[in-house]
Amino acid sequence: MKSKDLQPDPGVLWHTMGMLAWTEAEVAESLVLQVAAAAGAVCAIAFDRSRPPAGERTDDAPLLREAIRQLRSYFRGELREFTLPLEMAGTEFQKRVWRELLKIPYGETRSYGDLASALGSPNAVRAVDPIAIVVPCHRVIGSGGKLVGYGGGLPLKRRLLALEQAHAGLFA
Secondary structure, three states, X not given: OOHHHOOOOOOOOOOOOOOOEEXXXXXXXXXXXXXXXXXXXXXXXXXXXXXXXXOEEOOOXXXXXXXXXXXXXXXXXXXXXXXXXXXXXXXXXXXXXXXXXXXXXXXXXXXXXXXXXXXXXOOOOOOOOOEOOOXXXXXXXOHHHXXXXXXXXXXXXXXXXXXXXXXXXHHO
């Protein structure tokens, strides 16, 4: 199943936390990410590694290794759709935002206004994204194409958008 297809039935609980396992790995030049999984699904990809998750560090867990493999492929320009199972814990509003983010095609962007319109909530669109890069909040920009807010910083947001734009036509 592809990450973008993970749009659960609204009547089904999307979050079922189990034992948390995590790892850290360099996925691209000068970029080390922390990846966490629980209950057989990725539940976090974080830039801030200063506070490790409460679970156990497990560098050889198959799901974590696969997440790192896919992230590295993405940064090499070889992967445009992640196929990781996702476990996203949040409010119903946050989950709606994340499902909309998963609909933004590789190499494209949407404004916060576009996202708000799609959600039917013109005044509220920001929801912290716990699964960076896989749930592509970096594809959301300000009005007029301005780069605004990103948990990994604007230089990384610029880097991700440039990577996708450079490789988008190769997958047509």
